Amino acid sequence: MLAIRLQRIGRKGYPVYRLAVQEAQRHPSSGRVVSYVGSYNPHTKEAKVQVEAAQKYLDNGAQPTPRVVRLLKDAGVKLPVWVKEPASDKKKQLKNADKLRKNQPKEEALAEEPSSPEEA
Numbered sequence: 001m002l003a004i005r006l007q008r009i010g011r012k013g014y015p016v017y018r019l020a021v022q023e024a025q026r027h028p029s030s031g032r033v034v035s036y037v038g039s040y041n042p043h044t045k046e047a048k049v050q051v052e053a054a055q056k057y058l059d060n061g062a063q064p065t066p067r068v069v070r071l072l073k074d075a076g077v078k079l080p081v082w083v084k085e086p087a088s089d090k091k092k093q094l095k096n097a098d099k100l101r102k103n104q105p106k107e108e109a110l111a112e113e114p115s116s117p118e119e120a
Contacts, residue, residue: 001006001023001024001061001062001063002021002022002024002034002057002060002061003021003022003062003064003065004019004021004037004054004057004058004062004063004064004065004068004072005019005020005022006018006019006020006028006040006067007019007022007028007029007069007099008028008029015045016038016039016040016041016042017039017040017041017042018036018039018040019036019037019038019039019049019054019068020035020037020040020066020073021033021034021036021057021062024063027087028070034057035053035057037049038050038054038071038075040071042118047071047074047075049071049072050075050077051075051076051077052090053077054075054077058072058077058079058083060078061067064083065087066084068084069084069086070085070086073085084088085092093113
């Protein structure tokens with residue numbers, strides 16, 4: 001089975017990705033690449049996709065990753081009905097939100113001011 005996934009290239013600290021079609025059971029950096037169907041620069045948000053080539057592999061059953069689905073959809077590739085689109089309304093869940101400082105009860109220290117020298 002084939003997968004369309006991002007393959008990292010570029011220098012240290014400045015990643016650029018290729019949209020690679022390769023075997024799904026292999027690791028992205030070591031698997032045999034069947035074809036490259038585009039590139040993506042996350043710094044400029046620029047994606048170049050070969051629409052016809054990507055459409056050909058999708059029609060033949062290549063599975064895209066969720067990030068690639070978003071890139072292909074933005075490029076105008078017609079996605080098959082079996083492709084699951086990632087949820088865009090996803091909210092981040094916080095673990096132990098009750099332990100955050102902003103969620104702690106206000107301390108009563110300000111109400112109990114230290115007594116000043118008595119005026120007697």
